[in-house]
Amino acid sequence: MQTRARGGAGTNQEAVRRHNLGTLLGQVHLRGRVSRADLTTHMGLNRSTIAGLVTELESLGLAEQVRSAAVRNGAGRPSPDVVPTPDGAHVLAVDVRVDGLAVARVGLGGTVLARATGPIPASRDPHAVADAIHAMLRLVVRDAAPSSALVGVGMAVPGVVRRSDGMVRLAPNLGWVDVPFSAILSERLGRIAPVEVGNDADLGALSEHLRGAGVDVADLVYLSGEVGVGAGVIVGGHRLVGAGGYAGEIGHLSLDPQGRECHCGNRGCWETQVGAHAIAEAIGCPADRVASLDEVLDALTSADEDLREVGRLLGRGLANVVNLLNPQVIVLGGFLRSLYPLVGEEVDRTLHDAALVAPQELVRVALPGLGPDAVLLGAAETAFGRLLADPVSCLGQAQLDVESALVVA
Amino acid sequence: MQTRARGGAGTNQEAVRRHNLGTLLGQVHLRGRVSRADLTTHMGLNRSTIAGLVTELESLGLAEQVRSAAVRNGAGRPSPDVVPTPDGAHVLAVDVRVDGLAVARVGLGGTVLARATGPIPASRDPHAVADAIHAMLRLVVRDAAPSSALVGVGMAVPGVVRRSDGMVRLAPNLGWVDVPFSAILSERLGRIAPVEVGNDADLGALSEHLRGAGVDVADLVYLSGEVGVGAGVIVGGHRLVGAGGYAGEIGHLSLDPQGRECHCGNRGCWETQVGAHAIAEAIGCPADRVASLDEVLDALTSADEDLREVGRLLGRGLANVVNLLNPQVIVLGGFLRSLYPLVGEEVDRTLHDAALVAPQELVRVALPGLGPDAVLLGAAETAFGRLLADPVSCLGQAQLDVESALVVA
Incomplete structure (x- = not known):
């Protein structure tokens, strides 16, 4: 060598x-x-x-x-x-959720310097979404020192993302099929910095691995609960990517041939059992509040039998995860973070009964160490990648005076 | 650095x-x-x-x-x-199958220098199995030049193996629970060389990745069909190990809550649908021939509806594999190698219909490039590891005149 x-x-x-x-x-x-x-x-x-x-x-x-x-x-x-130096270099992070948009300016060290949340355009039209992101990012760069370099934009999407070029192949809950969103947002922002697009669960797994419940854990599964359920998987310290970057579509494990039809065309997918709509039905949550299911769940103090059954279905699916991947930690993100405190006993008992003994002895179910920010901070981490690979040349190309640049864009 | x-x-x-x-x-x-x-x-x-x-x-x-x-x-x-130089250094490889034992002496370059197969003791008692392996290995070392160094023994077991010490945690079809088989065999062979024990599917994945259907493929799943179904998974060019070495227990994905009870205690596991007993039932194969199901299947020329249904269940499970792991190649080993030519159409169509479009576009279902030797050659590869890490010191400690050493042992 x-x-x-x-x-x-x-x-x-x-x-x-x-x-x-x-x-x-x-x-x-x-x-x-x-x-x-x-x-x-x-x-x-x-x-x-x-x-x-x-x-x-x-x-x-x-x-x-x-x-x-x-x-x-x-x-x-x-x-x-x-x-x-937090403001020595910063990134912009975007979390495109089904129920809204969250953005942040994140400085070196992972410090959130400013944040904003807002609604997602009802049409979910990619250009309208890019406009909304642009407007929100202008809010969070206001206090950025003109000398602070913007080194990247990182974005999380609840869908299947092609790693090489940030093409969103399928984001069913946004209605997106083959949307080149990295290019669309980059254009809208006047190409102020490279835009990295990733799957929300993958980015949750990344940040929990680096700074959350999975620090020093080489084998970790992060489950995102948005409307559907996805997984970000880290094996042996590396992200499970798959041949095209599509690995982790765990919500589409088909677990019941007699189960409900799923929007993917298959039947009995795990997310038809433990996704937001199934939970909403179990607790009688009105359809217009499904997108903010976490808040609805947080307001509950106990679970009735229907919700406990969802807990058992969650445990049963987790047993499959344990048998196949043998993780050390499973982090429950998104609305699963709000569900688990209500039905933890059912989840744990079903997992214990259904999984093989050997891998089950080693696994721990955890809530995100970074709370609701896991995905957003994962998007920030991916945007820092270029700086950490080569600080000198990255800074040489970075945008200064970001506020002015975004006004013009 | x-x-x-x-x-x-x-x-x-x-x-x-x-x-x-x-x-x-x-x-x-x-x-x-x-x-x-x-x-x-x-x-x-x-x-x-x-x-x-x-x-x-x-x-x-x-x-x-x-x-x-x-x-x-x-x-x-x-x-x-x-x-x-094939006989410059060699390893001994052992494949402990449910229906019998296969052993080989394998030289540098992966050349099979001698092989033997035989029955497995009916009791499956670990010490009796070790005795049988010892006797068979004596057959394959007869022609070894006294100057040829034995650098390792590699062994495949159809079960859950702890990586660190070769402890067989669970091999249900052998009736083994927490059997320290690496130590037992090492003792029986007079400690002539280190014994590496691995899961059969993991070793099949290894050899197919190195020399078979998965050369130059970074994301590969090898399915072993012995009596149950296991998976060896390679992601990004590395073996999916899991926190304890137990990853890949794909036969115990529970895919039907109304399904049959599995010996693992759960219900509806994939191997209750596509394992040897399910296939035997579909084709009316007598119980005493289940262990050599591959030969029974090879003799068939067409599939009736019951067997085609097994094909569809295989395709449905493969769709789960594709959605979760996004592999480039799935290699069907063991009896699945004999099943696929009979029901390939059902497998492919169900896989196509059930898997998500994006990962499905990239996957190819293949038969093992190394045929029935995939697992045995994988066991050989793992035994060569020490030599390839440091040839000089490995040879310095290696056993010469193996035939005489095994006679004494």
Whole structure:
């Protein structure tokens, strides 16, 4: 491996330095506050190299050095801590939900600097949705310093997304089929930054893995409950992508040949049993409140038999997840986060009875550590990817004075 | 990364050299015949380094250089080809099937040097099975040159195997629960080599990925049909392992709440629909022939309605696999290999109708490229792992004159 450098040692050294700079920034971004000593240990680089890289991050305005928090305990003089400069670089995150839009400006370190929520246009027309997102993003960039660089836009969609180009192949609850939404939004925003589009459950899994209930967990399943149910799956520390980026359509596991027809054309899909409409029916929730089912559930104090049966169907489907994927943690996101406190006993007991003993011993059902923000923060993380891969060249291309740029767009 | 070498450059260079030697041997092992020029390109090392490594493999008796096959086409003098020395190092592979035992001695390059099959003791008692394996292995090592090193024993079991120590947690069709079979067999063989135990479907997936229907395919599912149905899953080029090594228990996806009771305690598991007993019932196969269902199916020339219904249930389950995992290839192993030619139309049509469009466009259903040997060759591959990681130290510890060693054991 090392001998590859022989062809062009100078170029290679520069590439290694940029890579190391990005890796170090990634550590600071993820951990929030980290000592230079820890960085030295973690990255396997010597102290002077780390010091040089930290100085470079400072000069780029991405990080600062502060007196160590450990100063009172240590014997000698502790190395300084490095903290991210939240407004040194930021991203815009968008969560396109069935019931509305949520956007945020997120700074280095994963800090939410500003957020806004609003309705989604009733037509769900992609161009109308892009207009609404544009208007909401203008709200959250108002306080951005003109010098703060926008390095990316990340967006979550409840649907099947082609990874390579952000084409939304199918988002049934939006009525979208083959909508090139990455391109549409990028155009609407005047191409101020690359737009990364991902599946909502995949992005929930990412953020929970990095900062939530799945930190240090290599095998994790995040279930999104929007109107349907999807899964973001991390196996061996890596996202389960599939051949086309479509893996995780867990709501369309067909679990009952006598079950209800699903909008996908099949019958007995899991989301016909535990999706928003099934839950709404179980609790007598009116149709116009299905999209905000989480709030309706949060207001309940107990579950009747119909809802407990939904809990058992949830547990039964989770047993399938456990048997097939053997995860360590299953995170229940979206409205499932509000459902679980009401029917946790039914979920747990059915899961216990239905799953094989060996994988079941290892699994834990959890609520999102990031609460309702899991998906939005996952969208932010994916937008930071380019910066963390190569801070120098990413900043060189980044948009400054974002507010003005969005006004013109 | 490169700076890590500073702490001990000599040690690191030696580690890199050993790693490169193993990687080169792995290429020769996998590709069978490869030119030195291709090795140079593939490994990113210069010609003299490659030549030195090849010479070292020759001196270890693991590879030979032969005149290039391309000699008549090239303009200049082509670089020699490197081929593995099949008997330079070998492994013993064992496939514990429900209906019998298959063993082989497999040489470098994946060449089957000798094989034997035989019945499995009716009691399925682990010690009796180990005795039977010992006796069969003595048959296949008879022609091994005393100088040929045994570098590992690989074994496939139709059950849930804990990866870390080869403990068989559950093999229902053998009646095994928490059987430390790796230790039992290792003891019975006089500890002549490390014994690696794996799930049969995982090993089928491995060999089909390396040498069969899934070469150059990063996302592959191998379905084993023994008595039950299991899956070996490769995602993004890596094995789907799960938190405890239990992932892939696809036969226990519960797909019908009104379905039959399964031996696992659940109801409507996929293997109650498409497992050996369901197929035997559909074709009126007597109970004492269920274990050799593949032969019974191979003798059929057409499928009646009951068997076609099994085909539809197979297609329906495959649609779940496609929706959740988005594989590029699904390989049908075991008795499914014999079933598919009879009901391929029903399988394909149901899969087409039930799966989501986007992932379904990308998937191909295939028969094993390695035929009935897929699992056995997968067991061999896992036993070669130690040699390919570090040929020098592995050979230093390897057993020579295996025949004599097994007589004494």
